[in-house]
Amino acid sequence: MTNTNKKVLVTGGTGYIGSHTVVELINAGYETVIADNLSNSERFILDRIEQIAGVRPKFYEIDLCDKAKVEDLFNAESDIKAVIHFAAFKAVGESVKEPLKYFRNNNLSLINLLEVMNEKGVNNIVFSSSATVYGQPDVLPATEATPFQKALSAYGSTKQMGEEILEKVSSATIIKSIALRYFNPVGAHKSALIGELPVGVPNNLMPFVTQTGIGKREMLTIFGDDYSTPDGTCIRDYIHVVDLAKAHVKACERLIAEKAESNYEVFNLGTGKGTSVLEIVNAFEKVTGQKLNYKIGPRREGDVESLYAETKLANEKLGWKAELGLEEMLSSAWAWEVKLHEGTVEV
Ligand code: NAD
Numbered sequence: 063m064t065n066t067n068k069k070v071l072v073t074g075g076t077g078y079i080g081s082h083t084v085v086e087l088i089n090a091g092y093e094t095v096i097a098d099n100l101s102n103s104e105r106f107i108l109d110r111i112e113q114i115a116g117v118r119p120k121f122y123e124i125d126l127c128d129k130a131k132v133e134d135l136f137n138a139e140s141d142i143k144a145v146i147h148f149a150a151f152k153a154v155g156e157s158v159k160e161p162l163k164y165f166r167n168n169n170l171s172l173i174n175l176l177e178v179m180n181e182k183g184v185n186n187i188v189f190s191s192s193a194t195v196y197g198q199p200d201v202l203p204a205t206e207a208t209p210f211q212k213a214l215s216a217y218g219s220t221k222q223m224g225e226e227i228l229e230k231v232s233s234a235t236i237i238k239s240i241a242l243r244y245f246n247p248v249g250a251h252k253s254a255l256i257g258e259l260p261v262g263v264p265n266n267l268m269p270f271v272t273q274t275g276i277g278k279r280e281m282l283t284i285f286g287d288d289y290s291t292p293d294g295t296c297i298r299d300y301i302h303v304v305d306l307a308k309a310h311v312k313a314c315e316r317l318i319a320e321k322a323e324s325n326y327e328v329f330n331l332g333t334g335k336g337t338s339v340l341e342i343v344n345a346f347e348k349v350t351g352q353k354l355n356y357k358i359g360p361r362r363e364g365d366v367e368s369l370y371a372e373t374k375l376a377n378e379k380l381g382w383k384a385e386l387g388l389e390e391m392l393s394s395a396w397a398w399e400v401k402l403h404e405g406t407v408e409v
């Protein structure tokens with residue numbers, strides 16, 4: 063049953079992580095409102111959310127950089143209890159070439175939201191940050207206290223700046239915020255009705271793996287096997303997108319129930335387990351029974367060798383723990399890729 067006392071605005075809610083989060087919010091009894099300009103997502107995702115969760119979220123097709131539109135939304139939806147702010151551009155390489163596009167979109171959308179939230183008396187916000195803020199830490203696993211390193215891309219800068227904006231604004235205004243630092247989100251909903259929709263040639267490992275598996279790409283290039291890791295390939299903390307989505311529900315609950323211990327909190331969202339690129343390739347072949355063409359190539363500029371999370375804080379304070387393993391991540395990503403290939407997703 064929908065609890066109208068729990069209306070949550072999800073910006074970027076038709077996107078990859080946003081759509082999975084809307085499903086989990088609805089499952090948990092929240093009323094959801096989505097704001098998205100569809101710059102990197104498709105309207106049919108609303109149908110898919112309705113198919114999975116049985117409720118169609120209210121949808122505003124707006125650009126959050128347009129403050130008047132954000133004000134109109136808050137005027138129309140007067141009882142929003144919390145905002146989850148996913149909307150952002152996220153292509154790291156593009157952000158290096160077009161930094162202003164990223165500073166404008168990612169920072170202005172956040173500033174507009176915070177200004178309007180302050181005006182309208184809406185005080186809770188959950189922010190999508192990223193483990194990229196850590197760079198390559200001297201000590202692993204990365205804890206929330208691990209210092210930031212200078213960002214190598216404008217995208218990374220916008221996440222560091224977003225956190226700083228929230229911290230300062232939360233100490234000076236009515237705003238209470240939680241920044242969630244995602245490690246490597248992968249996988250798809252078990253229904254295979256929603257998942258990641260990468261535009262063009264994927265930069266990220268998982269969509270490149272599944273697209274190679276299905277034959278859309280000829281071969282995966284592993285970016286370097288001469289790192290100081292057990293098999294020489296880079297290590298990351300892959301986390302199932304549905305686990306990630308559930309953490310957002312917990313963060314909203316914490317803010318709405320006024321359980322946060324300070325006006326600004328930060329949590330790592332990962333499994334705490336590091337997996338190498340070669341381990342992903344081998345696990346993909348085992349889980350799907352599909353042979354994967356790959357070759358070893360040079361290192362990719364800007365890649366860190368190894369990064370995985372200390373998850374204790376999220377486990378203890380948010381009451382959240384990643385439950386799904388590599389097998390579920392790979393099988394769900396594969397099922398989604400097969401659906402895309404069959405043309406049952408209208409993109
Ligand atoms: P996504 O591109 O699938 O979703 C983002 C959504 O925001 C899209 O639907 C897009 O249309 C929308 N959007 C962008 N700018 C907008 C604007 N100005 N106004 C309205 N809508 C706008 O991305 P995602 O993978 O779901 O990522 C969600 C968030 O998580 C982003 O902030 C991203 O930086 C962050 N994040 C993602 C990853 C990852 O690997 N996917 C990792 C760490 C952090």
Ligand code: UDP
Pocket residue numbers: 246265266267268270282283284285286296297298339362365
């Ligand atoms: N990677 C790779 N080949 C690819 C894409 C990625 O070997 O085609 C590696 C990359 O070097 C990194 C890991 O896979 O070690 C995860 O990369 P991704 O871009 O998905 O995430 P991020 O680098 O942001 O952690």
